[in-house]
Amino acid sequence: MDRVIYKGKYPVLELDIAKTRTRARSVDEIIAALLQHIDGNPAIAYLGIFDHYAHTMSLGGAVADGVVDAKNLLFCFGKTIPDLSVLAVRPRSIGILDLGDHFHITFLEPPQDGVTRQLVSWCEALIED
Template sequence: MKKTILMQKYPVYSLELSKEEIKVSSADEAVEYFKEKIINHPIAEFIAIFDHYSHTKKLGGEMIDGLKDAKNIVFCFGQAIPNTKILAARPRSIGICEFKDKIVIDFMEAPREELHTVMENWAKGLKR
């Protein structure tokens, strides 16, 4: 996984996978893969799928060249509310972008290292 700082403040982790090296062949299949991981996790709660591609297309918004699909799977690991600010870091989202020959997975760094590791392992688990 590659860590970058988006807009000089958001720590984002990315994994770019060739379609030849992964278990899925589309963004929709990747969404289902992550949904299963979330549902089977002892504290994660599935919330929704957001079709970012259709939303942006409907608005006439700009999109990166070659993008075929873009979805977010929204979920939460929250098992405690120790303060009001923790809600700003929740829920979590994993972005899934499909191109002709690859799928790109992106998510922001989680506040708890062990849950961040869970998301990294889920993403890496897409490899054959």
């Protein structure tokens, strides 16, 4: 995964996966694969799916060239509330975009290294060699 600083301040992790390197053929299939990790962990709460593409299109909004579908998988790792600011970075979201020949997966870097490693491993597990 690549780490970028979006808009000069937000640490974001991104991964492009060619459709030839994954079993998934749609954003929904990527989400289903990621949900297996969430469903198997009692410390993670599944919150829902946000269809970002449908929402944007319903508003007559602009969508970047090549985007076929775009959804966010929403969940929360929160086992504790360690300080007053932590809710600003919760819940978590993984964005999945279908760009025709590949998927683009992205998420805001969590403040905990262990959670970051877990999310990276989920995303990289989608790749088949």
